[in-house]
Structure formats: C-alpha cells, structure tokens
Amino acid sequence: MxxxxxxxxxxxxxxxxxxxxxxxxxxxSGVTDDAFQMDKKYSEGLSHKLIWAxxxxxxxxxxxxxxxxxxxxxxxxxxxxxxxxxRVLGRTFPQFLNGLDNLHEYLRFTFPKLKPPSFYCEHExxxxxxxxxxxxxxxxxxxxxxxxxxxxxxxxxxxxVIELLDIEHDMNLEHVIMRLHFxxxxxxxxxxxxxxxxxxxxxxxxxxxxxxxxxxxxxxVFNRGMRIRNIGIGLLRVMAGVVGxxxxxxxxxxxxxIRFRWEELISCEPIQEDEDGILVYKTTDTDQMTEExxxxxxxxxxxxxxxxxxxxxxxxxxxxxxxxxxxxxxxPQMYKSGLFINDFALHDSSxxxxxxxxxxxxxxxxxxxxxxxKSRNMRENxxxxxxxxxxxxxxxxxxxxxxxxxxxxxxxxxxxCCERFDSVTILFTDIVEFTKMCSSLTPLEVIExxxxxxxxFDKIIDDHGVYxxxxxxxxxxxxxxxxxxxxxxxxxxxxxxxxxxIEAAKMVNMNAKVPRIDIRAGVHSGAVVAGVVGLSMPxxxxxxxxxxxxxxxxxxxxxxxxxxxxxxxxxxxxxDPGLYQFEMRDEIEIKDDQTIxxxxxxxxxxxPRIPSPRNCESxxxxxxxxxxxxxxxxxxxxxxxxxxxxxxxxxxxxxxxLSYTPVSDAGIENHSIGSNRTPRQSITSKT
Numbered sequence: 121m122x123x124x125x126x127x128x129x130x131x132x133x134x135x136x137x138x139x140x141x142x143x144x145x146x147x148x149s150g151v152t153d154d155a156f157q158m159d160k161k162y163s164e165g166l167s168h169k170l171i172w173a174x175x176x177x178x179x180x181x182x183x184x185x186x187x188x189x190x191x192x193x194x195x196x197x198x199x200x201x202x203x204x205x206x207r208v209l210g211r212t213f214p215q216f217l218n219g220l221d222n223l224h225e226y227l228r229f230t231f232p233k234l235k236p237p238s239f240y241c242e243h244e245x246x247x248x249x250x251x252x253x254x255x256x257x258x259x260x261x262x263x264x265x266x267x268x269x270x271x272x273x274x275x276x277x278x279x280x281v282i283e284l285l286d287i288e289h290d291m292n293l294e295h296v297i298m299r300l301h302f303x304x305x306x307x308x309x310x311x312x313x314x315x316x317x318x319x320x321x322x323x324x325x326x327x328x329x330x331x332x333x334x335x336x337x338x339x340x341v342f343n344r345g346m347r348i349r350n351i352g353i354g355l356l357r358v359m360a361g362v363v364g365x366x367x368x369x370x371x372x373x374x375x376x377x378i379r380f381r382w383e384e385l386i387s388c389e390p391i392q393e394d395e396d397g398i399l400v401y402k403t404t405d406t407d408q409m410t411e412e413x414x415x416x417x418x419x420x421x422x423x424x425x426x427x428x429x430x431x432x433x434x435x436x437x438x439x440x441x442x443x444x445x446x447x448x449x450x451x452p453q454m455y456k457s458g459l460f461i462n463d464f465a466l467h468d469s470s471x472x473x474x475x476x477x478x479x480x481x482x483x484x485x486x487x488x489x490x491x492x493x494k495s496r497n498m499r500e501n502x503x504x505x506x507x508x509x510x511x512x513x514x515x516x517x518x519x520x521x522x523x524x525x526x527x528x529x530x531x532x533x534x535x536x537c538c539e540r541f542d543s544v545t546i547l548f549t550d551i552v553e554f555t556k557m558c559s560s561l562t563p564l565e566v567i568e569x570x571x572x573x574x575x576x577f578d579k580i581i582d583d584h585g586v587y588x589x590x591x592x593x594x595x596x597x598x599x600x601x602x603x604x605x606x607x608x609x610x611x612x613x614x615x616x617x618x619x620x621x622i623e624a625a626k627m628v629n630m631n632a633k634v635p636r637i638d639i640r641a642g643v644h645s646g647a648v649v650a651g652v653v654g655l656s657m658p659x660x661x662x663x664x665x666x667x668x669x670x671x672x673x674x675x676x677x678x679x680x681x682x683x684x685x686x687x688x689x690x691x692x693x694x695x696d697p698g699l700y701q702f703e704m705r706d707e708i709e710i711k712d713d714q715t716i717x718x719x720x721x722x723x724x725x726x727x728p729r730i731p732s733p734r735n736c737e738s739x740x741x742x743x744x745x746x747x748x749x750x751x752x753x754x755x756x757x758x759x760x761x762x763x764x765x766x767x768x769x770x771x772x773x774x775x776x777x778l779s780y781t782p783v784s785d786a787g788i789e790n791h792s793i794g795s796n797r798t799p800r801q802s803i804t805s806k807t
Contacts, residue, residue, distance in 0.1 A: 121164050121257075122231050123156035128196045129170050130156060132189045141177055149173035154502075157495055158200060159488050161233060168259060183262045190266025194274050206275065212306045213276045214249055217241050217268075221375050225428060225447070230484065237264070238377040242387075246308060248301040250285070254293045254377035261287075261296055268300070278302050293377055337465055338427060340442040341434075342367045344382050349439060354446075358425070358458040374426070385431060385440060425457050520660050521587060521603040524652060534658070538651030544601030545613040545645040545688060546666055547586075548674035549620055552638040554594040560633045569634065570594065576623050584616040585731025589662060595674075596620075599662060602650050608729060610645055610691045614700060614721060615728040617641045617682045625680070642673025644685040669710060676708045676718065686717040700724050 134142045146152070149169040156162065171189075175182050197203040209223060210216030217239055224236035237255035244250075253264060265282050272280040281301040288295040333339060337354030346366045351359070362370050373380040429444025445468060448454045454461075516525050527537050551557070551573075558566050570591075577596060581588050585606065589597040598616060601609030624639045646666030652658050669685060677683035683705065692700055702719040709715050 121162055121167060122158065122234065123160045123162055124158045124200070124231075126162050126166055126170070127156040127158065128193060129167055129189055131196055131199075132192050133170070133174055135192075136188075137174075137178060141174075144177045145170060145173045148176055155495065155498070157492060159231065160492075164257070186260070186262035187266040190263040191270040193267045194270050206271065212304075213272055213278055213280075213302065214241055214244055214304065214307075216271070216275065217249075217251060222428075225375070238375055240376045240378075244304065244307060246304050248299060248304060251298045251300050252376075253296040253298065256293060258294045261294075265298075272302065295377075335465065335467075336443050337463060338429070338444050338446060340367065340427075340444070341437065341439050342442075343439045346380075346382060349437075354459070354463045357463065371427075382440075386433065520652065520658065523603050524660060528652070534652045538649060539603070540647065540649050541602040541605065542647045543605075543609065543645065543691075544599055544648055544662075544666065545609040545643060545691075546648075546662070546670035547598040547600075547613045547617050547641060547643050548671050549596045549598075549617070549639050549641045550674060551594040552640060552679045557634055565633075573624075573627065573637070576627075577620060580619045580623060581616060583730075584619070584728070585612045586616050590659065599648075602648065602662065603660070606731070607695070608731075610643075610688050611696070611699065611729055612731060613643055614682065614684070614688075614692070615724070617643060618721065618724065619728075621680055621682070638679035640674060640677035640679055641682040642670055642675065642677050642684075643682060643688050644670035644673050645688040645691050669716070672708065672710055673718065678720075682721040684719050684721060686719070689717075689719045698725060 130142065133145055146154075149166075149172075151166070151170065171182055171185055174180070174185055194203060194206065197206065205223065206216075209219045218241055220239045221236075224234065227236070228234050235256050237253060237257075237260075240252050241249045242252070251268075253261075268282065269280050272278045279302065283299040283301060285297040285299055288297075333350065333352050337352040339350075339352040340355065341349045341351070343349055346368050348363050348365055348367050348370070351363060355362075368380040371380075378384045426447040427442075427444035428447045429442055431440055431442050433439075434441050445464070446454075446457070446459060448457075448459075513525075519525075520528070524537050528534070561569065574591060574596065578588065581598060584600075585604075585608075586598050586600040587603065589599055591597070598613065600606065600612040600616075606612070620639065620641065624637050627637045629635060644666055646664070646669070648662045648664040648666050650660065650662050653661050673683045673685055684702070689702055701722040701724075703722050705718045705720055707715040707717050
C-alpha cells in the first residue's frame with residue numbers, strides 16, 4: 121500500500137483528535153514514522169493497525185472511523201492537488217463513477233505497483249444506480265462508502281444514500297454490490313439526446329468496415345464464440361496470428377474485474393457506453409492469472425502488450441468491438457513490442473503522450489527523488505535533534521531535579537516551582553582537617569582528590585533515594601524528602617551516611633601525602649522551603665532553620681561518626697523502633713542559648729531499605745546508553761528489545777485498557793477476512 125493512503129489516515133487522526141492522540145496511536149500500533157512518503161510502499165496491514173490503534177485509544181468504532189476517514193479523502197487530496205483531477209473526471213455523478221478505473225490506470229505512471237479497486241455501474245435509473253465494487257483488499261468498504269458520499273456532495277451537490285445489497289468473494293476479490301439512491305436528474309435527458317443524435321447520424325453517414333479499421337488501428341472484433349474475427353492494422357503488424365483464436369485464451373481482461381465471457385460482457389451495460397476495459401496480450405507461452413501479473417517485476421511485465429479502451433456491441437456484425445490503444449510506460453517498451461509512433465492514428469493523442477510521458481517521467485522521478493532526499497534529511501535531523509535534546513536534558517538534570525526542570529520547561533516561573541516541605545532530613549558531611557590537607561597538595565591534586573571522593577559519593581546516593589543539593593569545597597549536602605516526598609526520609613539519609621563512612625574508610629593511600637581520609641556527618645530533620653534561585657547557573661536550594669541545624673550537627677560531629685539531632689532520632693524510633701542503635705551524646709548549643717540533644721549512630725539492624733523508583737531523583741535515571749537510544753530511533757526492531765507494539769500492549773494490559781491485541785500484518789488480514797464471514801479463496805492457475 122502506498123503512503124498516500126497511510127498519510128491520509130495519519131492526517132485525519134492528527135486533525136480530528138490532536139497530536140497527543142496521534143502519538144498514543146503510534147505507540148499502540150508500533151509505528152515510528154511521523155511522516156509518510158506519497159510514493160513509497162508500506163506494509164499492507166499498516167492502515168488497519170493505525171485504525172485499530174485509534175479505535176483502542178479513542179473508543180470510536182472501527183466502521184465509523186473508516187467512514188469518517190473516507191469522508192475526508194477529497195479534502196485531503198488538495199494537499200497533492202489530485203482533487204483537480206477528480207473535478208474533471210465526469211460531467212455527472214454516474215460518469216464520474218465509470219471513470220474511476222480509467223483514473224486508476226493513469227495513476228500507474230506515478231504508482232507503478234498500484235493495486236486499485238474496480239468500479240462499474242449498472243441498472244442506472246432516475247433514482248440511482250447499482251455500483252459493483254471489487255478489490256483485492258478487504259476491510260475498506262466503509263472507507264469507500266465515505267468517499268462516495270463526500271465526493272457526490274462536494275462535486276455534484278448530490279446527497280447519496282447507500283444500500284448494501286450483497287458481498288461476495290470470487291477470484292480472490294471482495295465483490296460488493298451497492299445500490300446508490302440519489303436524484304439522477306440527467307438520466308432521461310442524456311438518453312433522449314443520444315438516441316436523437318444516433319438516428320440522425322445513421323441516416324446521413326455510412327462508414328465502411330475498411331474505413332472503420334483504418335480509423336481505429338488497434339480494434340479487436342470477436343463474436344459470440346469469443347473468436348477473434350478481425351483486428352486493426354496496428355495490431356496486425358505485431359500479432360497477425362491471433363485472428364481466428366479465442367480472445368479469452370489470447371488476452372487477459374484486467375478491467376473490469378469480471379469473468380472474460382460473452383454473457384458477462386453483454387450484461388455489463390456500462391461497458392457499451394463509457395466503461396474502460398484493459399486487455400493484456402500474452403506474448404509468451406505462460407498462462408497466468410491476473411493476480412499473478414500484479415506481482416511481476418517491471419522487466420517481466422514488459423513481456424505483455426497492454427491495451428486500454430472501450431467495448432461496444434455491433435448488432436450488424438453480431439460481434440463485440442474493442443476499440444483500444446496500447447499502454448506504454450516508456451519508449452523502450454514500445455520498441456520491444458514492435459510498435460512505432462506512426463502505428464498510432466494521427467487523430468490519436470497517444471503518440472504525443474508517449475513522447476511527452478518520457479520527459480514527464482524523468483521530471484517526476486527527479487522530483488520524487490528530491491522529496492525522498494528531503495525526507496531522509498528530515499529524519500536524520502530529527503534523530504540528531506533528539507540526541508542533542510537527550511544530552512541537554514542530561515546536563516539540565518545534573519543541575520536541577522527532574523520534576524522541577526520539567527516544570528520550568530513547561531513555562532512555569534521559578535517562583536511557582538518553590539514548595540514547602542514539612543518533613544525532610546538533611547545530611548552534611550565534610551573532610552576532617554581538609555584545610556591542612558590542602559596545604560600539602562597542589563591545586564590539581566586537590567581537584568583530583570575531591571573528584572574521586574565525590575564520584576564515589578554520587579554513585580551511593582543513586583541507590584538510597586536521596587538528592588544531592590550541592591558541594592561547597594569539602595562540604596557535601598544531601599536531602600531526602602525533597603523534591604520527592606517520602607515517609608522514610610530519615611532512614612534513607614542514615615543509610616546513605618553510613619555508606620559514606622564505609623566508602624571513605626576504603627580510600628587509603630590515595631596520595632603519598634594523604635594516607636587516609638576521615639569524614640564527619642551531621643543529620644537533622646524538619647521543615648524547609650525549596651526552590652530554584654538565580655538566572656545564571658540556577659540551582660535548587662533549601663532554606664530554613666533545618667539547614668542551619670543540620671550543618672551545626674556536622675560541625676559538632678566526630679571523625680568517622682554520624683551525629684543526629686533528637687528530632688531525627690525520635691522520627692526513626694517512632695516509625696521503626698530498634699531499627700538503629702543510637703548512643704546519646706551531650707546537648708549542643710544551636711543559637712541564643714538554645715540547645716538540642718544529640719545522638720551518635722552506632723549500627724543498623726537488618727539490610728538497608730530499597731527506595732522505589734519514584735523516590736529517586738537520580739540524575740542517572742535519564743542517562744540511558746545513547747547508542748541504544750539511537751538504535752531505537754533508526755532500528756526499532758533490534759533484537760533483544762521489545763517492539764513498541766509489545767510495550768504498548770503490556771502497558772495497557774496493566775491499566776486494564778487494552779481492548780484488543782496488536783496483531784501482525786497477516787493477523788490483520790485474517791481480521792478483515794473474518795469480518796466478512798467468508799473463508800479466504802486460494803489463487804489457482806488457469807488451465
């Protein structure tokens with residue numbers, strides 16, 4: 121299926137439901153593209169995947185979606201200016217319907233692998249007509265009905281009521297018979313004018329058969345027994361031996377989609393008026409079905425001589441005349457078939473079209489190539505943009521908590537991001553005798569020294585549900601309970617501080633001048649106000665007395681000890697008594713003769729609590745391997761990783777919102793077949 125139809129479905133979803141819904145539909149269907157090339161072939165089941173995904177996301181019924189999308193088709197065609205072609209396809213609505221096959225055949229120059237449906241009308245009357253719709257694809261009936269209603273309204277200001285008469289499956293085709301009820305004003309007027317004109321011509325003009333065959337060099341006349349009685353001079357030059365043979369054994373009837381029999385040709389009334397027929401002459405001994413020809417490559421198709429024209433019954437000859445012209449996609453094909461420009465009648469514009477089509481095909485090919493190159497460049501730019509955005513996000517999340525950064529990105533002011541937290545726990549650590557230590561080291565050695573320590577500390581906080589606020593010199597500040605609230609903030613901080621001491625004890629002989637490292641830690645719990653301050657190098661800062669007291673705890677602590685306030689001690693004992701063993705210490709003065717009881721942390725009973733992912737404001741949450749993310753953008757089917765469809769299925773099943781299971785292209789076809797309640801017919805060769 122070409123991208124024109126896929127793009128139509130995608131455009132409808134975006135315009136009807138919005139960009140956010142389109143992204144959900146893409147996720148559920150497993151589609152990764154945002155744009156679809158008009159002339160590019162896509163999976164046959166892709167259209168149904170998008171429709172079913174839209175049904176699951178929006179809740180609208182599939183048949184209703186298909187009808188509405190079909191109704192918007194004419195408006196969509198203005199994007200490619202194909203609507204101008206539809207305007208001139210027929211003077212009346214019945215003529216328009218009869219000309220659809222002709223239009224599809226011309227579109228093969230732009231879409232060479234097109235598999236169009238077939239339309240033909242019968243039983244036309246003052247109140248409507250019967251339309252036969254045949255297609256190799258199933259599941260598009262409501263889509264076509266929406267198109268018919270909309271085009272009748274837009275082009276002919278006619279309201280059409282569609283009555284479904286029958287659905288059959290024959291020759292691997294879906295055959296739908298519909299009665300179109302509408303006010304056919306031109307029906308009687310056209311027939312009367314035609315009969316009057318026909319009688320007038322018969323009285324005044326007599327044409328001999330010789331002149332008739334000279335005027336139409338590619339005519340074929342065959343009788344009721346389907347035997348070819350005569351052919352035009354143009355065909356005689358390339359296939360003189362076909363006279364006397366049966367036409368249905370020498371040619372394949374490509375359009376309309378009916379059996380190549382006398383009875384069906386005669387009963388097909390429009391074929392006597394303005395219905396186009398496509399005949400294919402078999403220049404090889406192979407005897408293949410029409411469906412098989414559609415699957416041939418371009419080189420193999422050139423073995424056939426295709427004729428496009430009109431059939432009508434000649435009462436005087438008791439025969440059917442097929443007046444056609446060769447269909448040539450390019451000049452080399454004409455040369456291989458044995459035809460030349462002068463074989464075409466002078467009054468026939470085909471000779472000009474054959475010459476002009478070569479130049480137009482080259483121009484179109486160049487245009488499509490340029491469009492494809494633009495599309496590739498756009499995809500590459502989008503991939504680079506996504507990669508750069510990931511890098512920018514990674515840097516941003518290193519400066520600010522992810523939740524706060526996303527608020528600022530959504531346009532909220534820094535003041536709006538400020539928030540009061542009633543219960544947080546803050547940890548301060550510093551290195552004992554750091555100033556004396558620095559006096560014996562060079563500046564570069566000091567930087568390298570702090571880099572090793574803080575890198576190890578950063579790895580620890582990622583596992584304990586805490587957030588690193590800042591580092592000033594050798595001071596390291598950590599908080600739990602902000603910006604993500606948790607009832608286990610005190611426990612997380614003490615676990616983190618204990619791990620800091622263990623890690624510091626391992627850092628021995630890092631430098632000849634620094635044989636070992638001792639740190640001290642202080643912890644306090646309370647309320648704070650948190651927010652982003654500064655325009656240049658903005659930082660996430662905490663304000664309040666809790667910060668001051670926690671810093672005082674660190675200053676009053678001892679080397680390789682964790683000193684906690686009475687507030688933190690009581691919080692631990694109330695939530696989980698006996699979790700930590702504490703040693704009571706002296707009271708310390710905070711300010712203005714205000715004192716606070718302190719405790720040393722001695723040990724913990726049991727393993728540390730593992731924080732849930734939502735408690736972690738880790739800046740490494742988004743630092744996924746960039747190469748893997750790029751692979752997802754370019755190679756969505758990479759092995760070892762679930763497809764987007766599978767991920768969407770799992771996610772929606774968890775939410776209890778999945779009303780169907782995403783299926784493969786083959787599964788979509790089975791869905792369509794099952795919806796018509798008719799078993800699929802297999803393709804068999806003619807014998």
